[in-house]
């Protein structure tokens with residue numbers, strides 16, 4: 286009789302784990318609290334699903350143990366992701382290394398995953414919120430082989446399984462079903478965790494620039510300082526909003542801001558609104574503009590360099606300054622290159638794409654199995670590993686799901702878990 290694997294959570298890593306375990310002969314049931322599987326997959330990449338990246342290495346990731354991360358990502362690489370999705374019928378599109386479905390529809394990624402799960406006889410039961418996972422000693426046979434099993438509880442029902450894969454994701458985003466269940470299970474099971482914190486999230490700032498810059502998109506570099514130490518930096522299209530700053534470069538550094546704020550350290554960001562030019566060249570450019578337009582104000586000199594709303598920010602700073610004031614132009618160049626804002630917080634979990642934190646990688650083996658509880662696996666965002674924008678978080682979900690599913694399926698077939706004695 287095939288051994289039973291229960292996967293908690295029908296998201297990216299849970300579906301990959303379920304398909305893989307079933308492919309290796311296990312009888313797999315996925316329990317999902319939502320009324321349908323894969324809601325977060327649908328939301329990815331603005332509905333287009335950036336499913337992996339061609340520039341893949343562990344140093345893109347943060348959080349847990351790099352060695353473990355590297356091993357998981359080499360056992361199921363970005364090439365494996367492409368191969369898997371091509372094999373199940375998804376044509377893909379490469380946008381500067383960021384990989385999307387050719388149709389740019391995340392719904393098709395989900396549908397193909399569900400068709401593959403169905404083909405492998407995976408049962409997906411929705412509206413099943415798991416509240417507790419409890420290991421038990423399943424039996425003692427005459428050969429002294431002991432085998433652990435699990436009770437998996439909803440509010441009104443108890444499932445049993447030989448192996449359980451926790452694929453419950455994180456509480457990030459407003460997508461229905463985002464939850465911290467992994468933390469609750471871990472607490473009950475005495476597994477160590479790092480608190481979930483919002484990541485890939487807009488940042489709030491103290492300076493009130495709402496009326497001046499809200500709605501502006503500008504090419505800029507953002508440098509993040511925690512306790513006056515430069516921690517992270519990224520360049521790209523920054524969105525200036527009514528509460529602070531957003532856009533991909535801000536998302537990329539946001540995990541460090543969230544951590545700094547959670548540690549009650551001072552956090553500030555320097556915005557460079559002219560990243561392709563050094564300060565001396567910018568100053569010289571302003572001098573040249575002033576010479577070409579005698580009598581022009583500083584804000585007039587900035588036309589053609591900065592978006593209108595940003596010009597108001599710098600005009601505000603320089604009041605009615607005249608463009609022939611070299612000292613003022615030097616100060617303006619310095620401000621454009623290093624505009625300092627105080628970060629007071631993130632926009633919160635509901636506006637975050639992912640979370641940092643989760644179950645400590647030190648608690649897990651190279652098969653994503655809990656060292657203390659053989660037969661229990663953890664995947665995806667439930668693990669203390671987070672990546673930047675660009676398909677890295679889904680790649681981690683596919684890879685960790687695959688490895689956990691493979692081992693759960695294989696060890697079920699052999700009837701043993703890593704910690705079992707013969």
Ligand SMILES: Cc1cc2nc3c(=O)[nH]c(=O)nc-3n(C[C@H](O)[C@H](O)[C@H](O)COP(=O)(O)OP(=O)(O)OC[C@H]3O[C@@H](n4cnc5c(N)ncnc54)[C@H](O)[C@@H]3O)c2cc1C
Nearest residue numbers: 294296297298318329330335415454458462665666676679
């Ligand atoms: C708006 C948005 C855009 C994103 N875009 C991208 C992108 O383009 N590329 C990328 O790489 N990453 C992207 N991400 C991140 C990516 O979606 C996640 O990292 C990934 O889905 C995590 O997979 P997972 O399996 O760990 O969790 P999830 O996919 O979140 O799945 C967890 C599942 O578990 C279920 N669940 C939770 N608790 C329980 C419980 N107690 N009982 C039963 N079921 C439970 C949930 O309902 C959910 O279905 C995006 C995220 C968001 C929010």
